[in-house]
Amino acid sequence: MAGVTDSEFTGMSQDERARSLGMMSEQLGGRSMFTEFDESAEERFTYPWAPEVDYNRRIELDAGELASTEVNTRIRELMHDGYGTIVIRDPRGKHSLGVGILSRLNLIFEGSLGYFGVGLIDGPNVRINGRVGWSCGENMMSGTVVVEKNAGSTFGAAIRGGDLVCRGSVGSRTGIDMKGGTIIVGGDTGALSGFMMQRGRMIVCGNAGKNLGDSMYDGTIFVGGEIRSLGVDAVPAELTELDQAWLTRKLTCYGLLPVDGVGGFTKIVAGRQLWNYDNLEPSEKKLIL
Amino acid sequence: MCGIAGLIHRGRSSNIGGEITAMLQALKHRGPDSTGYAVYGEGNDDDLVMRLKVAEQEDMGRGRGIHDRIRRRIEAVEGIFVEHGAAVKSRVRATEYALRYVIALDGDPADMAGHIEETEGVEILSLGRGLELVKDLGDAKEVSEAYGLGEFRGTHGIGHTRMATESDVDIRSAHPYWAFPYNDVSVVHNGQITNYWILRREMERRGHRFMSNCDSELLAVYTAHHLASGSTLEDCLRRSIGEIDGVFTYLVATRDSLGMAKDSMAAKPLVLYESDDMIAMASEEVAIRSILPQEIDTWDPYDEEVRVWQA
DSSP: OTTOOHHHHHTSOHHHHHHHTTOOOOOOBTTBSOTTSOTTSSOOOSOTTOOOOEEEEEEEEEOTTSOHHHHHHHHHHHHHTTEEEEEEEOOTTOSSTTTTOOSOOEEEEESOOOTTTTOSOEEEEEEESSOBOTTTTTTOOEEEEEESSOBOSSTTTTOOSSEEEESSOOOSSTTTTOEEEEEEESSOBOTTTTTTOOEEEEEESSOBOSSBTTTOOSOEEEESSOBSOBOTTEEEEOOOHHHHHHHHHHHHHTTOOOTTOSTTOEEEEEOOSSTTGGGSOHHHHHHHO | OOEEEEEEESSSOBOHHHHHHHHHHHTGGGOOSEEEEEEEOOOOSSEEEEEEESSOGGGGGSOTHHHHHHHHHHHHHHHHHHHTTOEEEEEEEEETTEEEEEEEOSSOHHHHHHHHHTSTTOEEEEEESSEEEEEEESOHHHHHHHHTOTTOOBSEEEEEEEOOSSSOSSSTTSSOEEOTTSTTOEEEEEEEETTHHHHHHHHHHTTOOOOSSOTHHHHHHHHHHHHHTTOOHHHHHHHHHHHOOEEEEEEEEOSSEEEEEEOTTOOSOOEEEEOSSEEEEESSHHHHHTTOOSOOOOBOOOTTOEEEEEO
């Protein structure tokens, strides 16, 4: 704060304060918050170093005898060779397959994945013709992931954007700490789904386990079936016409629209009593917790 | 972290030793410290199979005196067989410190087992008509080869790869645990039991003994206690969810069944596959894929879920 007096600092805008402290102030834009996009480019849809791929160039890779790291390395090599559609055969439930893909790509897994499948992705369209283990799509930023069978726990943990879809049922803590994007579950979800959810939307066409939306800060959860119990500070809200229109459109995209529509869905939001709970009196905390 | 696996064939025997070995080897990354098996052979109602250890693996490097002590311990055990009128039908020494006996006994196996366990340095790993419990340091392949489990035929089994967190790296702290003195019952566990000492003291007051300081042993003793009190395995598993605190997924095997229970937080993983012929379960799908590489449908059991299957 050299050269700036206290009174000057007090009168500054937040941006001016940040600059006076030597901090960069970035304008968020495009699909991602990262500043490594070329701002002068006409459209900022890819990272500057992302490989140019052609969706019409298709190749298959047999992962049966390869280690996870070998499969992921090979995917990157194929992308740099221009392949835009990559089919992975026989993944055999291996962990961490398809992670860290930060550009557009059609990625298809013919089989099931283990833990941490397609995490940290930003852009690809992924179809998994099998099941996924724990933490599928963790920290996903954009793109689409469609799982044709069931998924394990912490499905979409800390997801930030994109659509993460499981046509079957998922385990516990679905969308834990999610910060954006949409998670869609065709079947049921387990306990503590939406735990500490901060933003984004979750749709569960079937039933939800106990403590749904526990300690959620923000975001919205839609449940088509029964809810075993709501978590702390998760409350029902009115399902508006706009909600129904959005649900109908979103579920239709993935062929998951129930035959009787979405009118019977329950909408759950944060009660917003925990946001400032540190400012509450102990007796008030007790009421909430 | 630890990895657990279970497999049960409906109405038929299989190479259960080789299958459990493949599943546990696929889970090696979850726990490289030790590996254990509880496999159930076809057995018969006349013979008892006893697996015991007469020293820890690490004892073998502590001077030449251990060999004499092992010899004396084996003599003591076989002397107790004679005292109780047990006829030894076969004896196999898989390692210098691990033995397998097939015995014929008319009396109470629990009396004899209690007598044997009074022998310093001796621990019965399992006793039953079908159960064979093997555990040692090393990965699944190493333990399977040392104990000749690769061709073991049976109907079902459970196994464990251990990452030691709260007790020693030794055979005593390795899984599975036998539910002494309840024959043919074994347990593997992934998780942590937070009211271990409370429940352990309660079980000790009821006369049960603990051989280790591993919290997982509590599940075996707890199961044995309630089975001996007349509970069914399913009732026992359901009761445990309410009475045992902590995070856990555990498997229990009896002579003709296999059960699973998951805590109320569903914090520890389990993946299930079920068909008309078999049920396979493991901490990770990759273990099931090691014996069923074709595309199959699997799912995660939910919180507080309990299942029991018959062989």
